[in-house]
Amino acid sequence: MSSSSAAPTAKPPIRDALVAAAFRLFLERGYEQTTVDDIVALAGVGRRSFFRYFPSKEDVVFPDHERCLADMTAFLATGGPEHEPVRRVCDAARLVLRMYAENPTFSVQRYRLTRQVPGLRAYELSVVWRYERALAEYLRGRFAGRPDGTLRADVIAAAVVAAHNNALRSWLRSDGEGDADAAVDQALGHVQRTFGRPTAETWAAPVRTAPEPAGGQPAEPDDVVVLVTRRDAPLWRVVQELETALGRT
Amino acid sequence: MSSSSAAPTAKPPIRDALVAAAFRLFLERGYEQTTVDDIVALAGVGRRSFFRYFPSKEDVVFPDHERCLADMTAFLATGGPEHEPVRRVCDAARLVLRMYAENPTFSVQRYRLTRQVPGLRAYELSVVWRYERALAEYLRGRFAGRPDGTLRADVIAAAVVAAHNNALRSWLRSDGEGDADAAVDQALGHVQRTFGRPTAETWAAPVRTAPEPAGGQPAEPDDVVVLVTRRDAPLWRVVQELETALGRT
Numbered sequence: 001m002s003s004s005s006a007a008p009t010a011k012p013p014i015r016d017a018l019v020a021a022a023f024r025l026f027l028e029r030g031y032e033q034t035t036v037d038d039i040v041a042l043a044g045v046g047r048r049s050f051f052r053y054f055p056s057k058e059d060v061v062f063p064d065h066e067r068c069l070a071d072m073t074a075f076l077a078t079g080g081p082e083h084e085p086v087r088r089v090c091d092a093a094r095l096v097l098r099m100y101a102e103n104p105t106f107s108v109q110r111y112r113l114t115r116q117v118p119g120l121r122a123y124e125l126s127v128v129w130r131y132e133r134a135l136a137e138y139l140r141g142r143f144a145g146r147p148d149g150t151l152r153a154d155v156i157a158a159a160v161v162a163a164h165n166n167a168l169r170s171w172l173r174s175d176g177e178g179d180a181d182a183a184v185d186q187a188l189g190h191v192q193r194t195f196g197r198p199t200a201e202t203w204a205a206p207v208r209t210a211p212e213p214a215g216g217q218p219a220e221p222d223d224v225v226v227l228v229t230r231r232d233a234p235l236w237r238v239v240q241e242l243e244t245a246l247g248r249t
Numbered sequence: 250m251s252s253s254s255a256a257p258t259a260k261p262p263i264r265d266a267l268v269a270a271a272f273r274l275f276l277e278r279g280y281e282q283t284t285v286d287d288i289v290a291l292a293g294v295g296r297r298s299f300f301r302y303f304p305s306k307e308d309v310v311f312p313d314h315e316r317c318l319a320d321m322t323a324f325l326a327t328g329g330p331e332h333e334p335v336r337r338v339c340d341a342a343r344l345v346l347r348m349y350a351e352n353p354t355f356s357v358q359r360y361r362l363t364r365q366v367p368g369l370r371a372y373e374l375s376v377v378w379r380y381e382r383a384l385a386e387y388l389r390g391r392f393a394g395r396p397d398g399t400l401r402a403d404v405i406a407a408a409v410v411a412a413h414n415n416a417l418r419s420w421l422r423s424d425g426e427g428d429a430d431a432a433v434d435q436a437l438g439h440v441q442r443t444f445g446r447p448t449a450e451t452w453a454a455p456v457r458t459a460p461e462p463a464g465g466q467p468a469e470p471d472d473v474v475v476l477v478t479r480r481d482a483p484l485w486r487v488v489q490e491l492e493t494a495l496g497r498t
Contacts, residue, residue, distance in 0.1 A: 125374045151436055154415045155408045155443075162407030166400050187400055193492075194404075194443060227476040231495055239488055243442075246480055 015053045015063070017043045022060045023109060031061075031117045058123045061110060065127045068099045069134065076138040085142040086156060086196045086236075089135045090188040093164040096131060097184045100168060104176030111172040132161045156195050163187040196236050264302045264312070266292045271309045272358060280310075280366045307372045310359060314376045317348045318383065325387040334391040335405060335445045338384045339437040342413040345380060346433045349417060353425030360421040381410045405444050412436040445485045 021043040025034040036057055040050050054060045072092050079088050100107040114120045139153035146152065167183040225245045229238050270291035274283040285306055289299050303309045321341050328337050349356040363369045388402035395401065416432040474494045478487050 122371050122375050125378050126371050129374050148439060151412060151415050151439055154411045155440065158407040158411030159404045162403045163400060166403045190397060190400055191404065225478050225480055227478070227491075229474050229476070229491075229495075231474055233495075235488065235492065235495070238491055239484065242476075242478075242484065242487060246478075246482075246484070 014043075014045055014049055018045070018050055018053060019060055019063050022057075023106070026061075026113055027109060031113055031120065058120060061113065061120055062123065062127060064099050068096055069127075069130055071095050072131065072134050076134065079138070084196065085139055086160075086192055088142075089139060089157065089160050090192055092135060092138070093131075093160050093188065094184065096164065097168060097180060100172075101180045108172055108176045111169075128161060128165070132157050135160055156191070159191050159195065160188065163191045193235060196234055263292070263294055263298055267294070267299055267302060268309055268312050271306075272355070275310075275362055276358060280362055280369065307369060310362065310369055311372065311376060313348050317345055318376075318379055320344050321380065321383050325383065328387070333445065334388055335409075335441055337391075338388060338406065338409050339441055341384060341387070342380075342409050342437065343433065345413065346417060346429060349421075350429045357421055357425045360418075377410060377414070381406050384409055405440070408440050408444065409437065412440045442484045445483055 018039060022034070022039045025038055025042060029038075034057075036047060036050055039057075039060070040047050043049075050060075054063070072095050075092050075095060076088065114124050136153050136157035139156055140150050143149035143153050164184060164187060167187040168180070171178055171180040171183055225242070227238065227242055227245065229241075267288060271283070271288045274287050274291060278287075283306075285296060285299055288306075288309070289296050292298075299309075303312070321344050324341050324344060325337065363373055385402050385406035388405055389399050392398035392402050413433060413436060416436040417429070420427055420429040420432055474491070476487070476491055476494065478490075
């Protein structure tokens with residue numbers, strides 16, 4: 001970072017030094033056996049400096065999540081109605097991947113540490129939950145007024161996070177080898193195909209499979225539906241048409 | 250419970266008395282202001298009795314989750330290949346709803362408490378994560394050998410949990426008024442329609458929208474697809490046919 005500001009978000013050298021010292025000790029002695037005093041002694045700074053950057057020892061394990069959450073929220077806030085909502089949350093999730101992929105060695109070390117320390121696992125779950133809520137809140141806004149809008153928003157946000165983390169964990173377990181971007185693209189592609197939205201035309205309707213009944217009586221509902229769609233229509237739009245025609249909305 | 254066993258899982262009177270005393274104090278004084286000593290004094294038992302049933306003060310807030318997790322795991326383990334996997338995990342999730350709905354007053358009180366105490370919120374997230382992993386592990390087994398099997402398993406498990414919790418939270422926020430079963434059925438129905446599997450027939454194919462080109466040359470791919478389906482066909486099967494016809498598999 002080239003910023004001359006000393007604000008914690010500018011990631012000054014002291015903050016970096018604290019993270020480096022903490023991880024060196026966590027790996028050498030174990031997380032539980034390392035105190036904040038040990039960390040500040042190795043980094044050559046005072047306790048107050050530590051707590052200026054990190055509220056607790058747990059926070060130093062995840063030094064970039066607050067920034068990433070802020071980046072995600074800002075990214076979603078700048079989206080307009082022209083952005084397809086499911087694609088937008090998938091792109092927002094990629095910000096998390098970028099944070100992990102910026103420093104593969106650190107990310108893999110942290111992954112191993114988090115597997116071993118239940119308190120860190122709980123911390124990580126609460127971070128993941130905050131990402132998921134940020135995505136869900138954005139989608140709730142985009143789906144406002146739709147029947148099942150909040151349900152749909154919550155389900156898609158959870159699906160995006162699960163797909164992202166499935167690919168991320170595979171990459172971390174491979175010690176950061178392999179192409180993290182390709183793995184996450186493939187996983188998020190699965191979610192976009194399942195939930196993504198309309199951009200072209202499609203049409204569906206029940207059709208009559210028996211002759212008109214005599215005497216002008218209303219017929220029973222027909223048991224066959226025909227759908228005609230452009231080959232390039234998004235699957236979501238086609239499914240929406242189908243649900244209407246099948247009477248399942 | 251009519252069991253004469255004194256095992257903790259049989260929910261004997263002491264355990265119930267500890268939960269009742271704890272909640273009375275949490276509501277009167279607040280969670281943080283209540284100690285384990287306060288709880289055992291009100292319940293009229295010793296500290297050792299408390300720790301016999303609950304590893305920590307947090308655990309007394311969620312006295313039935315371990316039993317429910319065990320019930321869920323057992324339910325999933327008894328499923329055979331005849332059970333449609335998405336439906337099976339939805340039915341497993343209903344066991345959690347049943348636990349909440351057994352005692353609406355207690356569930357609503359706990360919901361409010363959990364909203365106020367960050368430590369309890371973190372505890373709850375770890376419990377939700379364990380339910381989600383139980384569902385995902387079952388689905389991974391059912392989808393073994395499928396391309397994207399683990400991805401699909403993780404995404405569906407997350408979607409089921411998100412849908413279940415969306416409905417559960419609505420019911421808790423309504424102070425336990427309203428029909429919890431109907432709300433959860435509706436939410437899980439949304440997931441089943443999105444991901445559920447084939448049981449009936451459907452058919453889709455590209456159709457020719459222009460005359461055969463002269464000279465027997467192969468035509469360009471047609472840009473329209475027609476699908477014919479029984480009205481009672483499951484949406485998943487219809488979408489699978491469509492994906493094939495649209496060339497998106």
